[in-house]
Amino acid sequence: MDTILEIKKLSKHFADFTSVDGIDFSVEEGGFFSILGPSGCGKTTLLRMISGFEEESEGEILIRGKSMKGVPPEQRPVNIVFQSLALFPMMNVKENVAFGLKRKKLQKNVIDHKVAQMLGRVGLSGFERKKVTELSGGQRQRVAIARSLVMEPSILLLDEPLGALDRKLREHMKIELKLLQKELGTTFIYITHDQSEALVMSDKIAVMNKGRFEQVDTPRELYKNPKTAFVASFVGESNRFEIIHKEGDVLTTKGQWKLTKSGLDFTPVVLYIRPEAFILSPTEERKDISVFEVTIKTVLFDGANTKLSTFAQGSDDEILISLPQNAHFEDLCEGDTIQVGVHQDDLKCYEEE
Amino acid sequence: MQQKKRFNTTFWLLIVPVLLWLVVLIVLPHLDLLISSFQVKNSAGENVFSLNNYLAFFNNDIYWGTFLKTAGYAVFVTLLAFVISFPVAFYLTKVISKKYAGLLVLLLLIPLWVGELVTVYGWMILLGDHGVINHFLLFLGMIDKPINMLYTDLSMVIGLLYMSMLFMVVPIMTTLESLDDAYIEAASDLGAGKWTIFTKIIIPYSMPGIISGAIIVFMLVIGDFLAPDILGGKHSLWFTEQIYSKFLQTFNWGEGAAFGFLLLFLSSAIVWLALKLSGQKLEKVGS
Numbered sequence: 202m203d204t205i206l207e208i209k210k211l212s213k214h215f216a217d218f219t220s221v222d223g224i225d226f227s228v229e230e231g232g233f234f235s236i237l238g239p240s241g242c243g244k245t246t247l248l249r250m251i252s253g254f255e256e257e258s259e260g261e262i263l264i265r266g267k268s269m270k271g272v273p274p275e276q277r278p279v280n281i282v283f284q285s286l287a288l289f290p291m292m293n294v295k296e297n298v299a300f301g302l303k304r305k306k307l308q309k310n311v312i313d314h315k316v317a318q319m320l321g322r323v324g325l326s327g328f329e330r331k332k333v334t335e336l337s338g339g340q341r342q343r344v345a346i347a348r349s350l351v352m353e354p355s356i357l358l359l360d361e362p363l364g365a366l367d368r369k370l371r372e373h374m375k376i377e378l379k380l381l382q383k384e385l386g387t388t389f390i391y392i393t394h395d396q397s398e399a400l401v402m403s404d405k406i407a408v409m410n411k412g413r414f415e416q417v418d419t420p421r422e423l424y425k426n427p428k429t430a431f432v433a434s435f436v437g438e439s440n441r442f443e444i445i446h447k448e449g450d451v452l453t454t455k456g457q458w459k460l461t462k463s464g465l466d467f468t469p470v471v472l473y474i475r476p477e478a479f480i481l482s483p484t485e486e487r488k489d490i491s492v493f494e495v496t497i498k499t500v501l502f503d504g505a506n507t508k509l510s511t512f513a514q515g516s517d518d519e520i521l522i523s524l525p526q527n528a529h530f531e532d533l534c535e536g537d538t539i540q541v542g543v544h545q546d547d548l549k550c551y552e553e554e
Numbered sequence: 555m556q557q558k559k560r561f562n563t564t565f566w567l568l569i570v571p572v573l574l575w576l577v578v579l580i581v582l583p584h585l586d587l588l589i590s591s592f593q594v595k596n597s598a599g600e601n602v603f604s605l606n607n608y609l610a611f612f613n614n615d616i617y618w619g620t621f622l623k624t625a626g627y628a629v630f631v632t633l634l635a636f637v638i639s640f641p642v643a644f645y646l647t648k649v650i651s652k653k654y655a656g657l658l659v660l661l662l663l664i665p666l667w668v669g670e671l672v673t674v675y676g677w678m679i680l681l682g683d684h685g686v687i688n689h690f691l692l693f694l695g696m697i698d699k700p701i702n703m704l705y706t707d708l709s710m711v712i713g714l715l716y717m718s719m720l721f722m723v724v725p726i727m728t729t730l731e732s733l734d735d736a737y738i739e740a741a742s743d744l745g746a747g748k749w750t751i752f753t754k755i756i757i758p759y760s761m762p763g764i765i766s767g768a769i770i771v772f773m774l775v776i777g778d779f780l781a782p783d784i785l786g787g788k789h790s791l792w793f794t795e796q797i798y799s800k801f802l803q804t805f806n807w808g809e810g811a812a813f814g815f816l817l818l819f820l821s822s823a824i825v826w827l828a829l830k831l832s833g834q835k836l837e838k839v840g841s
């Protein structure tokens with residue numbers, strides 16, 4: 202696969218604040234690349250530098266090997282879907298989508314054809330004459346995406362495009378966007394602070410924090426092997442324990458709970474365990490699985506996401522454990538004590554926060 | 555039901571003073587004028603119904619010629635006001651910070667505070683043969699005898715522009731304030747240059763403001779009396795001056811009233827036509 206976008210040591214300093222702090226990464230042609238990070242970590246600033254609305258303080262942006270230094274936004278082979286969508290309110294759907302094509306001075310019938318085709322793609326055929334103010338949130342979303350995609354950009358930048366939608370519609374659009382991207386083969390760079398969006402859609406995810414990338418990886422790797430404590434806490438749900446003592450392979454948490462992990466060559470300060478990493482009532486005894494007893498405090502019912510809030514015996518560490526919704530565990534209730542195991546590979550230890 | 559009834563009482567409480575104000579202060583005096591516009595005195599000195607007052611306007615080319623000229627100038631001043639006001643409004647809303655914008659708008663309001671008469675005399679001092687501008691140009695040696703600026707169409711247009719411009723700036727500012735910068739960035743992202751962004755995004759977006767500003771300016775200018783009367787020369791006869799002379803010089807109240815109504819209806823007709831031609835709707839402009 203060819204590299205379509207290469208970012209080298211990119212920084213952006215505002216008067217009293219560094220928003221993007223020396224970022225390096227590259228994106229492959231046709232990929233779905235997500236940038237995931239909490240609010241204010243510099244995602245929009247990074248995207249605005251790629252699209253040319255913000256000038257970089259340091260570093261370089263290369264698109265297909267060509268430096269973008271000094272190239273104005275209207276000449277870059279990228280298009281952006283804004284956080285606010287920015288559909289032109291005085292134009293109808295068709296005029297919005299045709300706006301960019303008209304700037305390319307294409308012939309009218311070519312424009313008409315492309316617009317009709319793109320509107321068909323996003324499922325908005327027949328909406329040509331509708332005013333954008335008369336559309337629903339999801340439809341406006343699709344017009345914004347169509348307006349950018351019809352330009353056939355090398356890279357499409359999307360800045361939290363699903364942020365304004367309700368949860369149901371967001372779930373739906375998530376899948377639709379992914380399918381559209383696959384079908385068109387356009388490279389997407391997608392910004393979000395919603396980890397589930399990033400996990401579902403992306404080929405690769407960069408986790409961003411305070412202007413830096415903490416880890417760039419596939420969704421699976423990111424989830425299974427978070428490289429830093431921040432990634433472990435931000436991607437997916439995790440139990441967090443502070444470690445106060447290490448003796449041989451035995452780690453002691455602040456709540457006086459003991460766990461075994463071999464092969465550690467440093468003294469960790471925090472440890473993360475995912476709720477679904479716990480094995481309920483383990484049947485076989487294995488040396489790489491720590492087994493202990495927990496007391497159920499409450500059952501947090503949430504369908505397939507149901508969890509047990511528990512205490513490890515002899516400690517005050519609260520532990521969230523996923524509860525599979527099958528008949529086997531149906532009658533677990535408050536106050537019960539059960540055996541729980543956790544594999545040592547599922548203990549994610551970090552030297553620093 | 556209850557809700558609806560309460561709403562009605564409040565509604566009436568609010569609407570009654572407005573209606574009273576309209577009827578007593580605006581409709582009644584005009585009703586009297588309307589009646590007299592349809593009356594002429596017969597040989598016995600009695601008032602009788604007649605259309606002669608209105609026909610006088612159409613039969614005498616000085617009258618309708620003056621009206622056409624007045625309307626033409628009003629359109630011209632309106633266009634000029636737009637050309638000058640738009641950059642001002644754009645600068646105040648999009649270029650400088652809000653803090654200074656407030657102060658500058660306040661400065662723009664000063665001509666309104668001091669009143670039209672004072673500003674008109676101000677312009678006389680500036681534009682006169684021995685006025686500030688001529689004095690300055692003479693002093694610099696750029697001219698060797700004073701340029702005649704006062705009592706010309708130029709001085710009249712300046713005066714009209716000066717007193718009406720603010721009414722163009724403010725509505726345009728209001729629409730521009732609601733223009734999200736993301737629209738401009740989106741257009742530029744889609745390949746539009748500065749000129750295209752201006753003509754295809756900014757102007758269409760602020761059209762409601764432009765149109766409402768234009769209506770106000772046009773109406774103010776076409777119905778203005780002071781600026782044409784004091785700053786305009788002998789040749790820049792304004793239609794309001796003709797109405798004035800009917801009332802106060804020839805004491806022909808019937809014709810004066812008829813001309814007044816003609817001014818109202820013809821200028822409204824021009825506004826209506828302009829709205830139709832520009833494809834704008836009055837409801838939208840008003841909001």
Ligand SMILES: Nc1ncnc2c1ncn2[C@@H]1O[C@H](COP(=O)(O)OP(=O)(O)OP(=O)(O)O)[C@@H](O)[C@H]1O
Binds near residue numbers: 220
């Ligand atoms: N023009 C600017 N001047 C000064 N600071 C700025 C400017 N633009 C952004 N910042 C700062 O840079 C930081 C990153 O902003 P940015 O908009 O990139 O965040 P984000 O990751 O997109 O957040 P969100 O998810 O809330 O959209 C913020 O702390 C913001 O205050």
Ligand SMILES: [Mg+2]
Binds near residue numbers: 246
């Ligand atoms: Mg943002």
